[in-house]
Amino acid sequence: MKECKKKHIAIFASGRGSNATALYEAMKNGRIQGELQCIICDKEGAPILEKAKSWGVSSFLVVPKDFPNRQSYERAILELLKPFQIDGIALAGYMRILGEDIVKAYEGKILNIHPSLLPDFRGLHAQRQALEAHRTEAGCTVHFVDGSLDSGPIILQGKVPILEGDTEETLSARLLPKEHETYVEALRLFCEGALTEENTRKQSK
Numbered sequence: 001m002k003e004c005k006k007k008h009i010a011i012f013a014s015g016r017g018s019n020a021t022a023l024y025e026a027m028k029n030g031r032i033q034g035e036l037q038c039i040i041c042d043k044e045g046a047p048i049l050e051k052a053k054s055w056g057v058s059s060f061l062v063v064p065k066d067f068p069n070r071q072s073y074e075r076a077i078l079e080l081l082k083p084f085q086i087d088g089i090a091l092a093g094y095m096r097i098l099g100e101d102i103v104k105a106y107e108g109k110i111l112n113i114h115p116s117l118l119p120d121f122r123g124l125h126a127q128r129q130a131l132e133a134h135r136t137e138a139g140c141t142v143h144f145v146d147g148s149l150d151s152g153p154i155i156l157q158g159k160v161p162i163l164e165g166d167t168e169e170t171l172s173a174r175l176l177p178k179e180h181e182t183y184v185e186a187l188r189l190f191c192e193g194a195l196t197e198e199n200t201r202k203q204s205k
């Protein structure tokens with residue numbers, strides 16, 4: 001049965017925020033039963049900050065270099081999130097690995113998107129890695145976050161073909177709309193309480 005109360009969602013992002021935008025729009029138009037409560041950003045000047053402002057959504061710039069260590073940085077984020085009673089966190093181009101404090105506080109409630117068909121090509125330049133491996137297909141993965149790099153149970157994957165002459169740029173551009181579609185569907189399922197151990201899938205290491 002569908003859960004009725006809208007889930008409180010936070011998005012963590014570091015850059016242009018196209019995935020964040022897709023999620024925001026799908027929450028706004030009711031496709032996702034969620035309400036975007038706030039954006040956490042770690043990069044000064046990131047375009048996502050302007051976007052959040054234009055949406056009228058609270059945004060917080062929390063820059064790691066302003067803190068003595070990762071633990072105090074993450075504890076500051078946890079304090080910021082508290083008043084919003086967050087049910088789920090969507091990492092959308094958030095370019096750092098979450099530490100133990102956040103992962104524990106929101107266990108099973110943190111989603112990430114990565115531009116490869118995990119477990120292949122973790123880390124940076126995933127699209128370039130797929131090209132260099134001479135694959136004929138690339139894709140994206142939305143998965144739960146378990147604290148290791150691009151690791152944790154897989155929720156959904158989306159695929160696109162790799163075409164002759166593709167570069168990292170052309171492939172990334174072809175993949176991006178697929179990322180948006182896949183992330184919206186995954187967050188929709190999450191917000192409806194439809195994700196279970198049976199319909200997510202362990203990653204091989």
Ligand code: GRF
Pocket residue numbers: 013015016017018019020092093094113114115140179
């Ligand atoms: C996306 O390719 C996402 O998969 C990766 O970083 C990129 C972020 O793009 N983790 P955007 O900020 O969502 O436009």
